[in-house]
Amino acid sequence: MTEQELERQRATLWHIDGAPIRTVEEARGCIEAVGLAVTYPERAFPLVPSFIGAYVGSAAGLPDFRHAFADPRAQGATELMVRLLRERHAFELGLAGDIDLIVSAQMFPYFYALVGDRNPKAPAKVKAQGAAVSELAARVFESLQKTGPMTKTQLQTAVGREASLPALDRALLELWSILKITRVDYHPGEGASWDVLYRWAPDAVKEGLNISVPEAVSALVSKYLEGVVAAEQEEIEQLLSLLTSRSKVRDAVNALLAARELSFVTVGLKTLIHMTPPPEPQQRRRILG
Numbered sequence: 001m002t003e004q005e006l007e008r009q010r011a012t013l014w015h016i017d018g019a020p021i022r023t024v025e026e027a028r029g030c031i032e033a034v035g036l037a038v039t040y041p042e043r044a045f046p047l048v049p050s051f052i053g054a055y056v057g058s059a060a061g062l063p064d065f066r067h068a069f070a071d072p073r074a075q076g077a078t079e080l081m082v083r084l085l086r087e088r089h090a091f092e093l094g095l096a097g098d099i100d101l102i103v104s105a106q107m108f109p110y111f112y113a114l115v116g117d118r119n120p121k122a123p124a125k126v127k128a129q130g131a132a133v134s135e136l137a138a139r140v141f142e143s144l145q146k147t148g149p150m151t152k153t154q155l156q157t158a159v160g161r162e163a164s165l166p167a168l169d170r171a172l173l174e175l176w177s178i179l180k181i182t183r184v185d186y187h188p189g190e191g192a193s194w195d196v197l198y199r200w201a202p203d204a205v206k207e208g209l210n211i212s213v214p215e216a217v218s219a220l221v222s223k224y225l226e227g228v229v230a231a232e233q234e235e236i237e238q239l240l241s242l243l244t245s246r247s248k249v250r251d252a253v254n255a256l257l258a259a260r261e262l263s264f265v266t267v268g269l270k271t272l273i274h275m276t277p278p279p280e281p282q283q284r285r286r287i288l289g
Helices: 003-014 024-034 051-056 065-070 072-086 108-115 135-147 152-159 165-177 202-209 213-228 233-240 246-258 281-288
Strands: 036-038 090-094 100-104 181-187 191-196 262-267 270-275
Touching (some): 003 024, 024 036, 024 072, 051 072, 072 090, 072 100, 090 108, 135 152, 135 165, 135 181, 152 165, 213 246, 246 262
Antiparallel strands (some): 090 100
16 A cells, blocks of 8 residues: 555545535444544544544645634534434544543443443542542532433523632543533534433433443454554554553454454555454455365
């Protein structure tokens, strides 16, 4: 495989080859093909497709998260993404900083298996009890669990006006990053509506609870490679280290290589890893016969 062939395959999969997505069906097909995408390009993760890139149909001149508000293309991309999420064809995952992942419905349970709460209906524990969220985040979860979907303004009333909007932003991200809650809708002027995840997507949560960590890591490694065609091991580890330890990613890659589900491919001067292609028809006959 040449570098040009690799780039062409990625461009087709990522819809940055002049064939933009415009309908929910096209957006769903794109996300199902790549498994995951960032909302806007991330400098730290150049080997991850972006949703706005697929909407625009090009990788040139795309805004990042901080500058999207000034780009008129971002509104159309956001509207399409919200429709995709509203119909549960995909899910959002908020990670550290400004990194938002759009994940296909098929792959979301594997993400939940790695970062979700194993007891999704339980109250969010506060840091003093040895878990991951602030007292305000615990109150936000309790309010959403009791009341149902709410906007940030409605949550501010529910948890107490002394909670500032920036503090609420931090609390929501705390809960979102461990998949206790999720954004379920968005309206200009009102902002996003949030709800507890187990109520919004009960089947996905239930499925995720029954997936082991090694199974989840292996599935995500394989799907990531399908979506980028081929990658260096460091690139695989860098992305998935947002969800689990590098050692677990490394173990999964080695196991998949040993099982010949993955294999090495030379592209230019680099040795990359990709999904092992199925045998050619003639080879398959020899194997079977």
